[in-house]
Amino acid sequence: MSTHASTAQPSYLVDTGARKGLMAWLTTTDHKRIGLLYLYSMITFFFVGVGIGFVMRLVQLTTFQKLISAQTYNALFTVHGVIMIFLFVVPGLPAIFGNFFLPILIGAKDVSFPRLNLASWYFFVAGAILAVLSLFTGGGAPDTGWTFYAPFSLKTGTNVSLAVFAAFVLGFSSMLTGINFITTIHRLRAPGMKWFRMPLMCWALYSTAWIQLLATPIVAITLVLVILERFFGIGIFDPSKGGDPLLYQHLFWIYSHPAVYIMILPAMGAISEILPTFAKRPIFGYKAIAFSSMSIAAVGSLVWAHHMFTSGMSATANMVFSLLTMIVAVPSAIKVFNWVSTLYKGSIDFQPPLLFTLTFIFLFCIGGLTGVMQGALALNVHIHDTYFIVGHFHYVMFGGTGMALFAALLYWFPKMWGKMYSKKAIYASWFPMFIGFNMLYFGMMILGMMGMPRRYYVHLPQFHTMHVVATVGSWLLILGLVMFFGTLLYAIFKGEKAEDNPWGGVTLEWTIPSPPPLENFEEIPTITHGPYHFEQQEAK
Amino acid sequence: MDWMNQAAVSAQKSDAVFFYVFGLSVVFLIGITALMIYFVVRYNKKRHPKAEQIDGHVGLEIVWTLIPLVLFLSIFYYGWTNYDYMSQAPRDAMAVKVTARQWSWSFEYPNGKQSRVLFAPMGKPMKMEVRSADVVHGFFVPSFRIKIDAVPSRTNTTWFQATKVGSYDIECTVICGVDHSLMLSKVIVVPEEEFKAWYFGGEDAPEPGKSFRAAEAHPDLKDMPQGLAVLTAKGCLACHSVDGKPKVGPTLKALYGREEQILMAGTMKVVQVDDAYLRRSITNPTDQVVRGYPNAMPKTQLTEQELNEVVRYIKSLN
Numbered sequence: 069m070s071t072h073a074s075t076a077q078p079s080y081l082v083d084t085g086a087r088k089g090l091m092a093w094l095t096t097t098d099h100k101r102i103g104l105l106y107l108y109s110m111i112t113f114f115f116v117g118v119g120i121g122f123v124m125r126l127v128q129l130t131t132f133q134k135l136i137s138a139q140t141y142n143a144l145f146t147v148h149g150v151i152m153i154f155l156f157v158v159p160g161l162p163a164i165f166g167n168f169f170l171p172i173l174i175g176a177k178d179v180s181f182p183r184l185n186l187a188s189w190y191f192f193v194a195g196a197i198l199a200v201l202s203l204f205t206g207g208g209a210p211d212t213g214w215t216f217y218a219p220f221s222l223k224t225g226t227n228v229s230l231a232v233f234a235a236f237v238l239g240f241s242s243m244l245t246g247i248n249f250i251t252t253i254h255r256l257r258a259p260g261m262k263w264f265r266m267p268l269m270c271w272a273l274y275s276t277a278w279i280q281l282l283a284t285p286i287v288a289i290t291l292v293l294v295i296l297e298r299f300f301g302i303g304i305f306d307p308s309k310g311g312d313p314l315l316y317q318h319l320f321w322i323y324s325h326p327a328v329y330i331m332i333l334p335a336m337g338a339i340s341e342i343l344p345t346f347a348k349r350p351i352f353g354y355k356a357i358a359f360s361s362m363s364i365a366a367v368g369s370l371v372w373a374h375h376m377f378t379s380g381m382s383a384t385a386n387m388v389f390s391l392l393t394m395i396v397a398v399p400s401a402i403k404v405f406n407w408v409s410t411l412y413k414g415s416i417d418f419q420p421p422l423l424f425t426l427t428f429i430f431l432f433c434i435g436g437l438t439g440v441m442q443g444a445l446a447l448n449v450h451i452h453d454t455y456f457i458v459g460h461f462h463y464v465m466f467g468g469t470g471m472a473l474f475a476a477l478l479y480w481f482p483k484m485w486g487k488m489y490s491k492k493a494i495y496a497s498w499f500p501m502f503i504g505f506n507m508l509y510f511g512m513m514i515l516g517m518m519g520m521p522r523r524y525y526v527h528l529p530q531f532h533t534m535h536v537v538a539t540v541g542s543w544l545l546i547l548g549l550v551m552f553f554g555t556l557l558y559a560i561f562k563g564e565k566a567e568d569n570p571w572g573g574v575t576l577e578w579t580i581p582s583p584p585p586l587e588n589f590e591e592i593p594t595i596t597h598g599p600y601h602f603e604q605q606e607a608k
Numbered sequence: 609m610d611w612m613n614q615a616a617v618s619a620q621k622s623d624a625v626f627f628y629v630f631g632l633s634v635v636f637l638i639g640i641t642a643l644m645i646y647f648v649v650r651y652n653k654k655r656h657p658k659a660e661q662i663d664g665h666v667g668l669e670i671v672w673t674l675i676p677l678v679l680f681l682s683i684f685y686y687g688w689t690n691y692d693y694m695s696q697a698p699r700d701a702m703a704v705k706v707t708a709r710q711w712s713w714s715f716e717y718p719n720g721k722q723s724r725v726l727f728a729p730m731g732k733p734m735k736m737e738v739r740s741a742d743v744v745h746g747f748f749v750p751s752f753r754i755k756i757d758a759v760p761s762r763t764n765t766t767w768f769q770a771t772k773v774g775s776y777d778i779e780c781t782v783i784c785g786v787d788h789s790l791m792l793s794k795v796i797v798v799p800e801e802e803f804k805a806w807y808f809g810g811e812d813a814p815e816p817g818k819s820f821r822a823a824e825a826h827p828d829l830k831d832m833p834q835g836l837a838v839l840t841a842k843g844c845l846a847c848h849s850v851d852g853k854p855k856v857g858p859t860l861k862a863l864y865g866r867e868e869q870i871l872m873a874g875t876m877k878v879v880q881v882d883d884a885y886l887r888r889s890i891t892n893p894t895d896q897v898v899r900g901y902p903n904a905m906p907k908t909q910l911t912e913q914e915l916n917e918v919v920r921y922i923k924s925l926n
Contacts, residue, residue, distance in 0.1 A: 138786050138856060139902035207903045213783045219760060220743035220784055225894040225903030307761030313744055314759065347651075353664035378746065379757045380764035383695055387688055394680040401676040402669070408640060409668070411647035415659035418648065426644055433640055437633035440680065444687030446625040446694055449618075450753035453746055453781035517626075519750020521781040524789035528777060603661060 077585035079486065084586060097182035098586060103168030104484070105189050110164065111553065113155040113196065118546060120148040125508075125542040128527060128535040138525040142211035143226070145523055147203060149214030150231060154238045155196055157465050158327055159245070161334035162280075163192070165476050166249060166273045168484060172577045173267045175258025175595065177587045180251040188244040195238035202230035213523055215324075218305035218316040222297050229298050232291045239288040242330075246280030249273050258576075260595035264358070267575050267599040268351060271358040272337025275365035279326045279333075283369065287323030290316065314379055321372035329368040331465060332432075333361055335472030336403055339425050342479050343407055345573040346422040347414030350600035353406040360399035367396040377448045386445055393443035400436050404429060419571065420494040424475035427502060431467025435460060438513060456516025459509040467505060474552065481556065482566030486583040489559035497555060501548025507541025575599050615751040615776055615797065616768040621690040622753035629683055694754065697767035701733035708738065708745035708758035710906040711787035712843035713778060721807065726778065726795045727816050728770055729803035735767040742906050746781030749795055757782060770797040775817065786856050786904040787846050835921020838914045847905070850925055857905060858898050864923045869899040886919050 078084060080100045083092040093101060124144055127135055136144070167185065171178050179185050203209040206227035212220055221228050253274050257266070294316075296302050303309030305316040336357075344351045351357060373381060373389040407429055416422070438460040442448050451457060482488050511534050516522075520531045527535060569578040580588060614620055650656070704726065705716040715726045728734050738747050740758035748755040749768065756766040780791035796817035806816045832840065839845055839860075847856035858868070866881050872895065879885055879896075889896060893905035910918065 137902070138789070139904055142783070142786060142788070207897075211783075211786070211902075211904075217744055217782065223743060223906065224785065225897065307759075313761070348653075348659040349661055350663050352662065353669055356664065356669045378755045380759055380762055383692070386691070390688060390691075391681075391684050394684040395677075397680050398673060398677050402673055404640060405668075405672040406664075408644050408647070411644065411651060413656070413660040413662060414647075414651050415653045415656050416648055416651050417653050422648075426648070429644060430637075430641055433637050437629075437637060440633070440683060441626070441629045444625050444629055444683050445691030446622045446687045446689075447629065448687070449691065449694060449755050450622045450626075450750070452755060453748070519748070519777065519779070521746070521748060521779045521789075523783045526789045528792075602659065 077587065077590065079581070079583040080586045081485075081583050095186075097178070097186050099167045099171050099178050099182065099185060100484075100584060102185050102189055103164050103166075106159070106163040106167060106192070109189075109193065109196065110156050110160055113151050115553075117148055117151040117156060118549060120144050120151070122542060122546060124148065125539040127525070129539045139208075139211060141525040142213075142523070143203070143209030146210045146213055146231075147199075150199055150210075150235070152465070153214055153327075154235055155192075155199070157331045157469050159192065159238075159242060160331075160469065160473055161338060161476065162249070162273055162276055162330070163188075163241075163245060164473075165269075165338060165480065166245070166276075166334060169480065169577055170249060170252060170270060170273055171256065172580070172584065172588050173270055173575060173599075174253065174256060174261050175576055175589065175593050176252065176256035177589065177592075179248050180255055181248050184244055185248055188241045188248070191237055191241035191244065195234045195236075195241060198230060198234035198237060202227045202234060206230060215320060216291075216294060217320075218294065218297070218311075218313050219307065221294060222306050229295050232294050236288050236291045239284045239291075242280045243284045246277040246284070249277040250281065253277075258592050258595055262595075264355065265595055265598050268340035268354065268357050268361075269334070269337035271361050272333045272335075272340070275361045276330050276333045279330050279365050279369070283323045283326040283330075286319060287327075290319040290323070293319075314376070314381070317376050317379060318373065321375045322369075325372040325375065326365075326369050328461075328464070329364055331469045333364060335428070335469040336361065338472050338476040338479070339407060339428055340403075341575065342421050342425045342475055343410045344600040344602075345479070345571050345575075346417050346419060346425075347411050348417065348572065348602055349410065349414045350598065350602065351406065352409035352412070353402075354598065354600075356402055357406050360402045364396060364399045367392065367399070371396050374443060374448075377445060378452050390443055390445045390448075394440070397436065397440050397443070404433060404436075417572070420489075420491050420498075421475050421479035421571070423495070423498060424471055424478055427498070428468060428471040428475055431463055431471055431505070434510075435463030435468050438463060451516050453522055454516035455512040455520045455522055458522050459512030459516060462509045462512070467509070477556065479571070480577070481559070482570045483577055483582045483584070485560050485563070486566055486581075487559050487563030488566040488570065489555050489563055493555040494552065497548045497551035499548070500544040501552065504541045504544025504546070504548060508538045508545055509541075511535075511538035511541060574601055613751050613772075614753075615772040615774060616749075616754070616770050618694045618768050619751065619753040620771075621694055625683075625687050625690050628686055632679060632683070695766070697735040697765060698733045701735035701767050703735045703737055706736045706738045706747060706758070707741055708747065708780065708791075709741035709843060709908075710743065710785050711780070711791040711846050713747075713780075713791070713793040714841070717807065719807065723815070725793050727803055727806060728768075728795055728797050729800040730770055730773055730797055732800060733767055733769045735765060738764045738766065741909070743784050744782045745784050745791065746779075748779045748781045749776055750779070751776040752795070755781060770795075773797050773799060785906065786902055790846055833917075833921055833924070835917040835919075835924075838910065838918050839921070842908055842910070844908070857901055860922050861925050864926050870896045871899060872896045883919055886922060887915055890915065890918065 080098055085092060087095055127141055207225040210226045210228045210231045211224060293304050297304055303311045305311040305313055307313060340351055340357055371392045374393045377386050515531055515534045566582050568582050707714045714724060716722050738756050738758045740760045745758040746755060747758055752768045754766045754768055756764045774797055776795045778793040778795055780788060798816040802816045806813045849855050849859045850861055852859050852861040863881055867878055868881060869876060869878050894903055897903045
């Protein structure tokens with residue numbers, strides 16, 4: 069810390085330009101401020117989504133007397149899905165931590181296209197506003213589920229067109245961020261920062277950016293076709309006009325399955341950053357992890373139709389997609405083995421970010437293994453479209469991406485705000501979160517095995533007990549979330565000042581002050597070794 | 609437990625794969641978790657102050673690439689072969705036409721008999737030819753572990769061979785509108801003789817399985833006014849009551865001649881319900897939505913005669 073005490077540059081949190089306060093933030097092109105803009109807007113939407121989830125669980129607590137109508141319930145799960153997927157999980161880690169840390173991790177002053185970066189955030193906000201507007205205008209909130217399956221999405225009188233247009237606009241935000249990151253990684257690495265000297269977070273963001281860039285246009289076009297079909301009846305998907313509903317499902321999942329990897333890859337990247345820091349040793353199998361990211365991105369683009377095993381596709385197509393699905397599970401397994409091995413013979417400093425990292429590995433394993441169950445055809449037929457899949461993808465998206473995002477937030481929090489949170493309060497929030505999480509989502513998987521279909525407003529009596537368990541779990545989970553974010557919010561304002569390198573990390577972000585100065589580095593560093601080089605530190 | 613109720617051969621096939629994958633998963637999960645906890649305790653900085661700088665191990669990487677690959681491929685193969693059995697109906701299976709529509713199921717047998725629940729003989733293969741009259745639905749029988757989507761313009765098939773007499777839920781698994789969760793029916797599995805008595809019997813033949821489904825008795829279409837029979841058969845009564853009770857849509861009781869506030873082409877209007885209004889509401893429901901109700905009604909195909917009967921019946925409810 070002392071080496072930077074004399075730094076002349078003020079922190080990025082201090083307004084230095086002509087504009088002050090809110091206007092300075094809304095017109096910023098600093099990647100760190102844009103990262104925070106994303107963070108604040110996304111956490112807001114996350115809690116809106118959590119609130120909707122809470123109400124949905126309350127509805128399932130009662131068998132007959134209902135709080136809300138069936139139509140409202142259908143709108144709620146649609147909106148919950150749209151918000152959580154398009155406004156939180158998909159853009160979450162790349163937009164927040166990618167923006168904030170990618171330039172720092174590769175020794176750059178900013179991303180390649182800072183103005184485009186700000187434009188991406190505005191696209192994000194515009195899409196978010198349209199999504200919210202779709203709830204209150206036209207025929208009312210969309211009721212099709214976030215998948216917008218045709219022909220129901222073409223026939224329903226609700227405001228599908230606007231919601232779909234919102235997703236279209238959000239797609240642009242995603243694509244532009246992708247372009248920006250790819251260019252940044254290719255062009256702005258510090259001298260000596262060879263490809264295999266990049267921290268693994270950069271590899272994860274790089275593979276993610278390619279999926280964002282290549283897959284998002286497909287869903288964008290598909291969504292435009294839905295809008296054209298609704299307004300002009302062009303008959304692409306509507307069978308009564310000669311269209312094919314399965315074509316819609318293919319086009320939708322060609323994007324939306326790779327989107328799952330957009331969600332999980334940066335999470336895996338963040339985990340690969342956190343583990344070496346707390347084990348005080350290099351990541352086990354750097355290249356294996358880097359290549360597995362790229363192979364997940366590649367093979368993951370070829371498995372989309374495993375969402376459609378019961379749609380009436382040919383048996384051959386089902387066989388091929390089941391096989392490819394099994395193969396894409398291999399690189400994920402490789403990553404898990406490498407992470408666990410990184411703890412071997414380390415010198416483990418147990419801190420809150422590590423607790424959430426281990427939680428990630430545990431929950432992600434359950435999510436991944438239940439995913440393999442769904443890839444097995446004979447079993448898929450039973451559990452497809454039931455609560456099993458709802459439980460499964462919450463393990464992957466929330467237990468995986470969500471927990472990794474929390475771990476990353478805890479890990480980089482002192483760097484981002486220059487403040488430290490109460491570790492005890494974070495540990496205390498972990499217990500209700502972990503117990504509630506498993507009650508809720510494991511409960512859902514049991515319900516699915518029992519035969520409870522998803523998106524049901526009322527459930528048959530045999531499912532009631534497990535629904536009660538899941539609902540009680542949701543309360544614990546929300547309690548944990550409120551404690552967690554309450555602790556962090558308190559720390560932003562009242563936290564103790566953090567050191568520049570509180571965890572003893574060796575990647576570049578820990579060599580600069582907390583919070584970082586506007587242009588990150590006084591002098592662009594020259595890199596002479598791999599990212600997790602702890603010998604140097606020991607020598608000190 | 610209820611979900612362990614295996615009532616068909618397909619259920620045994622699916623569950624066998626489940627137990628194989630589940631067993632492997634439990635071993636893997638416990639192994640990984642135990643190792644993680646062991647390392648965290650064993651190599652805590654107090655016990656192990658100096659970390660060993662290990663970069664990796666190529667041999668280990670190869671081992672833990674190949675072992676999962678082999679296991680995943682075995683899961684694929686087992687899942688595929690059992691699915692192959694589950695998806696190919698034997699030639700002698702009786703083919704039943706299953707029609708899904710918002711929000712009801714109907715079944716038509718080779719001899720033209722129709723029913724609202726699915727009757728099936730014990731131990732005989734039954735092939736389901738699943739179609740949809742409107743949007744995508746999913747035909748799901750949890751106790752048989754079978755599921756196939758009902759996709760408009762296509763006929764998808766699945767089959768089962770029941771192994772236990774009883775009554776099993778049929779559920780719709782693809783979101784299809786406001787009453788998606790009420791789109792339920794039953795499979796009634798009865799001994800073959802009982803099924804034959806119904807199947808080959810005349811119109812008066814008693815429905816099989818009465819002994820264990822007394823509570824689920826459903827109305828007999830023959831005894832109804834024709835208009836009501838149409839409303840029942842098309843599933844209209846799921847949302848519209850005939851006795852004044854509020855449901856998803858407005859009640860049909862005393863509807864004729866009533867003044868309704870409707871949303872039409874974006875503006876609110878007051879209209880008096882007459883023949884033309886009723887016909888339009890049935891053939892093009894999204895054109896005029898009654899205030900306070902969701903815009904949820906599907907278009908329903910009715911013949912001219914059915915329309916007349918429905919309108920006449922609604923008039924009679926005044």
